[in-house]
Amino acid sequence: MEELLLYILKFGNLNQHQVELITSKATELTLRKDEYYLEAGKIARQFGFVLDGIARVCYYNNKGEEITKYFIEENNILVDLTSFDNETPSTSYVQAVTDCRLIVFSKQDWQELLQTIVGWDTIVHKITSKALLQKIERISPLVAEDATSRYLKFLEIYPTVVNRIPLSYVASYLGITQSSLSRIRKNIR
Amino acid sequence: MEELLLYILKFGNLNQHQVELITSKATELTLRKDEYYLEAGKIARQFGFVLDGIARVCYYNNKGEEITKYFIEENNILVDLTSFDNETPSTSYVQAVTDCRLIVFSKQDWQELLQTIVGWDTIVHKITSKALLQKIERISPLVAEDATSRYLKFLEIYPTVVNRIPLSYVASYLGITQSSLSRIRKNIR
DNA sequence: ATTACTTTTTGCCAAATGGCAAATGATTCC
DNA sequence: GGAATCATTTGCCATTTGGCAAAAAGTAAT
Numbered sequence: 001m002e003e004l005l006l007y008i009l010k011f012g013n014l015n016q017h018q019v020e021l022i023t024s025k026a027t028e029l030t031l032r033k034d035e036y037y038l039e040a041g042k043i044a045r046q047f048g049f050v051l052d053g054i055a056r057v058c059y060y061n062n063k064g065e066e067i068t069k070y071f072i073e074e075n076n077i078l079v080d081l082t083s084f085d086n087e088t089p090s091t092s093y094v095q096a097v098t099d100c101r102l103i104v105f106s107k108q109d110w111q112e113l114l115q116t117i118v119g120w121d122t123i124v125h126k127i128t129s130k131a132l133l134q135k136i137e138r139i140s141p142l143v144a145e146d147a148t149s150r151y152l153k154f155l156e157i158y159p160t161v162v163n164r165i166p167l168s169y170v171a172s173y174l175g176i177t178q179s180s181l182s183r184i185r186k187n188i189r
Numbered sequence: 190m191e192e193l194l195l196y197i198l199k200f201g202n203l204n205q206h207q208v209e210l211i212t213s214k215a216t217e218l219t220l221r222k223d224e225y226y227l228e229a230g231k232i233a234r235q236f237g238f239v240l241d242g243i244a245r246v247c248y249y250n251n252k253g254e255e256i257t258k259y260f261i262e263e264n265n266i267l268v269d270l271t272s273f274d275n276e277t278p279s280t281s282y283v284q285a286v287t288d289c290r291l292i293v294f295s296k297q298d299w300q301e302l303l304q305t306i307v308g309w310d311t312i313v314h315k316i317t318s319k320a321l322l323q324k325i326e327r328i329s330p331l332v333a334e335d336a337t338s339r340y341l342k343f344l345e346i347y348p349t350v351v352n353r354i355p356l357s358y359v360a361s362y363l364g365i366t367q368s369s370l371s372r373i374r375k376n377i378r
Numbered sequence: 379a380t381t382a383c384t385t386t387t388t389g390c391c392a393a394a395t396g397g398c399a400a401a402t403g404a405t406t407c408c
Numbered sequence: 409g410g411a412a413t414c415a416t417t418t419g420c421c422a423t424t425t426g427g428c429a430a431a432a433a434g435t436a437a438t
Contacts, residue, residue, distance in 0.1 A: 067333045082322060125314045132321035133271060139325070142332050144256040144364030146426095147395070167416065175333030180395055182417050335396095336425070356386065369425055371387050380438085387432065395424070402417070408410090
C-alpha cells in the first residue's frame, strides 16, 4: 500500500484523513502467472494498481494471432479506462505474465472517493492522463521502425521487463515472429 | 466556431454566459499547406482545434528519417499536451498537410477559463482523455501487422484522410517506403 | 500546347522477415 | 537422475519489403 500512496502523492497532496479513507477502500489482490484479470467482453469493475509483477493487455487480431498491446509493470495503474468509465465491454484481455500483487478499488468505492475527497478527481485525472501519455510514448516509436530497432526500443521502454517474461510475448508485442526475434537477439550481442 | 461549440457540448453542459466567455477567447488561425504550427524544441503556447484541414505530428528518428506520428483532421483538438501543460520543449513538429483553419486559445486565456468556468476543468479532462485514448486506439493496431494490413487499418482509422494527403506521408506514418506502399495499393484493387 | 515541377509507379536486385520443423536448452516433477 | 514439458534457437527456403533509379502520371504556370 505504501507504494500506491507514494505514487498518488506525486500527483497532489492529501491530508491524513483522506489517505486513511483511500486506504480503507483498497483491497489487495493476488494473481497467479497466466491468470486473467479481465477478459474481452466483460466490463472492467475495478481500478487497479500493480504492486508487484507484470501484466499484459492482449487481444486476437482477425487472423487469430494473439497480439500483446502493452505490458504493465509494478507501480503502474492497471485499468481499462474505457470499459471502467463507460461500463462497456472490454475489447482486450488482461493477463498476469508473472505472479502479481495488485491493489484494487471497486467502482462503487472509487466513485465514493471521487464524491468525498475534494481534489481527488483532479489527482485521478492527472494519473490517468499520465498513464495514457505513457502508453502513447511507448507504442508510437515502434510503428515506423524495423524489427531490430523495435526490439532495441523495447529494451529502453521496458527496462525492467525483458528478462522476466517469455520471448513469445515480446515477439507478439513487437509484431515479429518468435524465431525472427531470437535471430535478432543473436545478432545484437 | 460552431463546430468547436458542438464538440465541447458533447462533453458537458455550459450556459449562455459561459459559451460567450469561451467564444470571446477564441482566435481563428489559418495555416498554409506545409506551414509549421509547432516546431521541436519550442514550447506549445496554444490549445488548438482543427476546423478544417489536416495536420500531422512528426519527428526525425535517429537515422534521420522523417516519421509521421499521427494525423489530426478536422473536429479534433490539436495540442502537444505535455509541452502545453508543463511548458517544456516539444519533441515533435506539427505541420499543416493541407491548408488549415484552426481555433486557438492562448495559455493565459485557457487558464482564465479554467479558473472562471465551474466545471470547465472536468470538460477539458474529458476532452483530452478522449483524444489520448483515440491516439492509442489509432496507433496500437498498427504495430503488430504486416504492411498490407497496416495500410488497410489506416484506411479504416482515417477514412477522411487518404485522398487528401501525399502518399509519402502515409508511408512515413505506416513505417514502410513509398514504393512498397505504392505496390501494396496496386495489389489491393 | 509546352515546359517545369512534383508525385506516384515500376523494374531490378539485395536484405529482412516469415513459416515450418527439428534440435537444443531449461525447468519441473516424480 | 530421468522423463516429460515448455521455451528458445537454428536450418532451410519462400515471401515480403527496402533501396535506388528511371519512367510515367499528374499539376500548375506561361
